[in-house]
Amino acid sequence: MLKIKIIVVDRTRSAFLKQGETFYLKRLERYAKTEWVEVKPAGIKKGRPTFGILDAEGVSIAKNLVSRDYIIALDRSGKAYDSEELALHIEKLSLTHDRLTFVVGGPLGLSKTILDRSHEIFSLSRLTLTHEMSRLLLLEQLFRAFTIIKGEKYHK
Amino acid sequence: MLKIKIIVVDRTRSAFLKQGETFYLKRLERYAKTEWVEVKPAGIKKGRPTFGILDAEGVSIAKNLVSRDYIIALDRSGKAYDSEELALHIEKLSLTHDRLTFVVGGPLGLSKTILDRSHEIFSLSRLTLTHEMSRLLLLEQLFRAFTIIKGEKYHK
Numbered sequence: 001m002l003k004i005k006i007i008v009v010d011r012t013r014s015a016f017l018k019q020g021e022t023f024y025l026k027r028l029e030r031y032a033k034t035e036w037v038e039v040k041p042a043g044i045k046k047g048r049p050t051f052g053i054l055d056a057e058g059v060s061i062a063k064n065l066v067s068r069d070y071i072i073a074l075d076r077s078g079k080a081y082d083s084e085e086l087a088l089h090i091e092k093l094s095l096t097h098d099r100l101t102f103v104v105g106g107p108l109g110l111s112k113t114i115l116d117r118s119h120e121i122f123s124l125s126r127l128t129l130t131h132e133m134s135r136l137l138l139l140e141q142l143f144r145a146f147t148i149i150k151g152e153k154y155h156k
Numbered sequence: 157m158l159k160i161k162i163i164v165v166d167r168t169r170s171a172f173l174k175q176g177e178t179f180y181l182k183r184l185e186r187y188a189k190t191e192w193v194e195v196k197p198a199g200i201k202k203g204r205p206t207f208g209i210l211d212a213e214g215v216s217i218a219k220n221l222v223s224r225d226y227i228i229a230l231d232r233s234g235k236a237y238d239s240e241e242l243a244l245h246i247e248k249l250s251l252t253h254d255r256l257t258f259v260v261g262g263p264l265g266l267s268k269t270i271l272d273r274s275h276e277i278f279s280l281s282r283l284t285l286t287h288e289m290s291r292l293l294l295l296e297q298l299f300r301a302f303t304i305i306k307g308e309k310y311h312k
Binding site: 140 | 170171172173175176179232236237238239242280281282283284285286289292293296297300
């Protein structure tokens with residue numbers, strides 16, 4: 001069974017998005033061994049530059065990356081798949097990789113180091129989403145991808 | 157104050173997405189008089205063709221459209237703005253229109269009649285989203301657009 005690791009920054013603060021994550025994580029378990037990793041956010045202090053925050057969070061993220069994993073970072077600048085393309089892509093990746101790792105940054109995004117280290121960058125939308133909304137959307141799209149791969153009806 | 161009408165098909169069945177809608181609708185009220193209209197979904201009966209369902213829902217939607225309103229239909233095939241472009245676009249529209257109407261279809265989308273009658277089509281993502289997720293994302297982006305227009309910090 002494919003292993004999927006999802007690394008995010010900070011715990012989910014919105015109660016309804018947290019419920020949504022739980023909802024989709026449970027459904028994802030039917031198709032992949034799913035691991036959800038929350039790393040500590042870097043403190044946003046007055047005068048601390050953005051890259052300083054991103055680099056600190058990048059260090060925490062990097063501790064959870066395994067070199068043999070295929071790493072997909074989420075960023076607005078990345079490739080915009082449609083749902084069928086994403087499903088096909090995941091299906092192809094699963095032929096050569098046991099483990100896929102998705103990385104979602106905090107409110108400020110991901111460090112250049114993490115983006116550079118990733119095998120690819122995936123964009124959910126041209127729109128700027130909250131990082132918590134991105135997580136929910138990612139989980140929903142992964143679940144949708146597996147229903148497409150398995151030729152199943154999409155169960156809401 | 158700008159009036160925004162959001163016409164959707166069916167009530168929201170997911171409890172967490174319903175909570176999210178309430179959350180953002182309340183926040184949107186600071187910037188626009190917001191009206192949320194749920195029209196009845198057409199029954200999906202065995203053998204009933206998709207266009208039959210969409211046309212039936214289109215008739216219910218059309219009853220809520222006002223000819224002087226500027227109508228924006230949501231569809232994956234539409235224009236993909238980024239959040240700043242969307243904010244600028246809404247700001248410009250508000251100079252010439254008192255009322256903007258957004259239309260989100262049901263699980264099967266919108267009828268050709270409704271898409272043709274709309275002034276423009278807006279795409280949230282290349283990905284296929286559930287219609288309930290689309291509503292939440294639309295509300296979040298409208299809220300985000302107003303914080304951009306007003307030059308305010310984005311309040312989560």
